[in-house]
Amino acid sequence: MSRRWLSPSLPLAIPVLAILLWAVVYPNISVIAGSFADGFVHWRRFAASPTDREALSATLIIALGSVIAATGIGLPLAFLLTRFDFRGRKTLSAIATLPAALPPLVGVVAFLFLYGESGVVTRVIQDALGLEKAPWSFTGIPAIIFVHAYTMYVYVFLLVSAGLERVDTTLHDAAAGLGAGAFRRMRRVTLPLLTPAIAGSMLLVFMSALGSFSAPYVFGGGVRVLSTQILASKLNGNTGLAYVETTVLALSAVAGLALFRWLERRRSYTVSAKGAATRVVVRSAAGRFAAGLLAVVLVTVLVLPHLMVMLVSFARDGAWTTQILPPEYTLDNFRRLATDSELWRPIRNSVLMALVAVAANIVICFVAAYLIVLRSFPGRRLLELLVAIPWAIPATAIAIGLAATFNVHDPKTGRFILVGTFWILPLAYFIRGIPLVATAVESSLRQMDPAIEDAARGLGASWWMTVRRVIVPAARPGLIAGAMLAAVTAVGEFVASVVLYTHANRPISVEILAQLRALSFGTAAAFSVLLILLTLGITIIARWVETRFTRGELGEVPAVGA
C-alpha cells in the first residue's frame, strides 16, 4: 500500500538509517578493514597460530555442548511442567526462569562461590568424603558448559513451554483415536509441531554460547575461546589479530542467524489454540515421590546461586578462608557501597549510562519500528536488517568495532574520539538495546489495525497529533517492555564494558570483577546483590508505568448507566 505522499517517511527514515549505519554497520566495517590492514598478514598469523585454532574449536565445542546440555534440561522440564501435575509444580514453574534474572557476571560469581575449588558445595563434598583436596577443579570446558546449561536452559524451557501451550490438544486426542500409542503420538504429532520452537531455542543457545564471555573468562583456566582471545590479543597490542578474531566470531554468529531464519521459514505451523493444555495428575506413589524429589532438587539447585550471593554479601572481607561457610557476618559491605565514594562511583556510572542508552533506544527504536511496520519507502528492508544485526553480533565484537572506529578524530569520515570518554559505554549499551526495543515496539504496532492511522488522519488529525494520540499509545506496551529489557541489560552489562571501560567510567560489573581479583568476596557479592535489586527495581518501575498509563487513559470506569 503506497501512502508515501500522505505522511513524511523519508525525512524520518534518512536520519534513522544514517544513525544505525553509523553505529551498527560502520564499526563492523572498520574491524573487517582493520583485519586486512597489512594485506593478509594478520589472517595468516591467525591461521598459523595454534592458540587461535584451539580457541576456535573450543568455542564451537562449548557452543554445541551448551546446546545439548540446555536442551537436555529445558525440554524435559517443559514437558514435565506443562503436561503433568504434581506437588511442587507451581513452585518449580515460578522458580524455573530464575536464572534469567541473574545478571551475566553475577551468575558466574555465584557459581564460583558454590562450585569453585573453595566453593561451599565443593567443600561439603570434600569433607563428607574425607578427601585431601577438592573432588573437582571447576575449570575448563565442562565448567563453562555447566554454567551455560544453568543460565541458557531457560530459553529452551520458555520457548518449548510456549509451543506446548499452543499445541491443540485435540490433535493429540485425534491421534490417539486413530490408534497411535503414546510413543507414536510424541514422535509423529507432538515433536513435529514443536520443531520450530525447539530449533529456535537451540539456535538461541548456540548463539549465546558462541559469544559468551563471562563464564570462559572466569572459569576458563587454560582454555581460551574466541571472545576471551579477542580481549587478550587487544590487551597484548596485537590489534590486527584481534580484528581477525573478531571478524571470525561475528561471521560465525551471522551464519548461525542465517541458519535460524532459514529453518524458521522452512518449518512453521500456525497451530490454533483450542482447549487449554490439560495436565495429567501424577497418581502412582512412586511417580509422586519421584516428581516431588525432582522438584525439591531442582528448586534447590536453581535458588542456590541467588542465596549464595546474598549470603556472601554479608561476609566480612578476608575472614572467609578455609571454612565451609563464611564465619563472620556484617552489614559493612553495604554500608561501604553507600559511603565510600570510590565504591559508589560504579553504581552511579551504571545507572547514568543505562539511562542515557535507554533514552536513545526509546526514541530511535520507536521511529524505526513505526517506519518498519506502518510505512512503505525505499530502504524499509534495510532498516529491518539494521535493527536486527546487533542481536546477531556478539557483544565482544560490537565493543571491538567501537574501539576500532572511535579512537581517532576525523569528523569527515564520521569518526570521533569516544574511546576513553564517558560516551563510549552508553553507545555500546545503546547498540545492544536496539534489537530488544525495536522488536518489542514492532510487535505492539503489528497488533494495531493499520486502518487506525487512516481513521485518525481522516478525522482531521495532523501527522503529529496522530503519532501522539494514536501511534504512541499503541506502541506503549512494547516501548515499556523493550525499554525494561534494554535497561536490565545495560545496567548489568559486562562483556562490552570490560573491553571499553576506563577507571573513571567503570560500571558495576567491571567493579565486581576487580573486587573478586582483590579477593574481596563480600564486596563483590554486595555489588552483585545490588545489581539484582536494580534489575528487580527496573521491572517494578516498568510494571508501575504500564498500569498507571492504562488507568490514566480511561479514567475511572463507572458502572454502566451511571
Add this chain to the structure above:
Amino acid sequence: MTAGTLALHGISRRFGEHAAVEDVSFEVAPGELLALIGASGSGKTTTLRMIAGHERPDAGKVTLDGTDITAFSPQKRGFGMVFQHYALFPHLSVEDNVAFGLEARGVNRSVRRERAQRVLSTVGLERVGPRPIQSLSGGEQQRVALARALVIEPRVLLLDEPLSNLDPTLRRSMRDELRSMLRTLHVTAVFVTHDQDDAFAIADRVALMRHGRILQVGSPETLYAKPASRDVADFIGRATLVDAVDADTHAIITIGGVARKVGAVKASTSPPFRKAFAVLRPEALGLVDSKTPGAWQGIIVGRRFAGSGFVYRVALTEDLAVDVASATGTVGEADSVGVIVEREPVALVPA
C-alpha cells in the same frame, strides 16, 4: 449537515502491473446513498480509499461540489469514514473516540463532550460514553464508529463493508437502522459491500464493479430488471442465461426445439444485438403441465424450500437447467414438467 455533491472523473490506480481501478466515473447527489458492490478484488475498496484520500489516483480527479479535491490530504477533505474493522482507538473511551475529530479541530473540551454525547444519542448509545471500547459488543462498536465519523459533520460519509463484521441477525436489523439514520441525517454517503442484499436494502443507487471497472450504475431495480451486460446479470440475483434472438421489443428463445416469443427489454436503446442472451429469473418462470402446448419440456432435478415457496431446478436439455420459483411444492424430483415465461418482459444482454 450540508451534504455535498461528490463526483469521480475517470480515476485509475495501478499497483505495479496490476490495474486495481480503471477509468471509474460516477456522481453522488447531495443526500444520496450509493453502494459500490463487487466481488473481492474488484477495486471497490481502492476506489473508496481514493475518495477518502488515503490513496492517490494515478489518473482522473475527484470533485466535491465542483471543486477538485484530488490533491487534498484526508484531514483536509473532512470526510467521515467507517472502517471495515471499525479502527476504533483501543486506548480511548467511547466518548474520546467520538470526540477525536473535534479534538483535531481544536474544539474545546466541554463543547466536545456535549457534541459527542449528542451524536452518541442519535446512534442510540447515550449511556456508554465513559466506557472502554473493548466492553462494547460488535454492533455497539459499529455504531460508535458511525458516531465518530458523523461528529465532524462530514460533507460525505464513506463506509467500508460496514455490516460485514456483524452476525446475520444483527446484520439485518443494523441494515434497516443504518438506512433510516442516514436518511434522517441527509448525508451524502458511499459505501462498499460485497453483499447485494446489504446494497439493495440501504442504497438509492448501486454501482457494480468488476476487474477495476464500473459495469453499471443505477437503482437496485434497474440493475435487477435491466442488466447492461452478462456480468451484471450473473452477479445480481439468480438467473440463467440462455441464447436468444433479439427482435427489438421481443426475444425469441428456442430450447429443445421449442421456440417461444417473449417481451424483452434492454438497459439502453441500441441496435439489435447480433448475439444475445435472455436473462431468465426464477420468479419470471412458471411450471405447467408437461403436455401444455408451446411449453419447454423438462425434468425436475432439484427442489429447495425457500420460505415463501419452492425453487425447482429443471433440466431442459442435456446441458441447460433453469431455476423456477413456485408457490406450491406439489411436484417431486424426476417428474416431467413444462416451463413457460410467466412474467414478461425478460432482459436481453449482448453475448
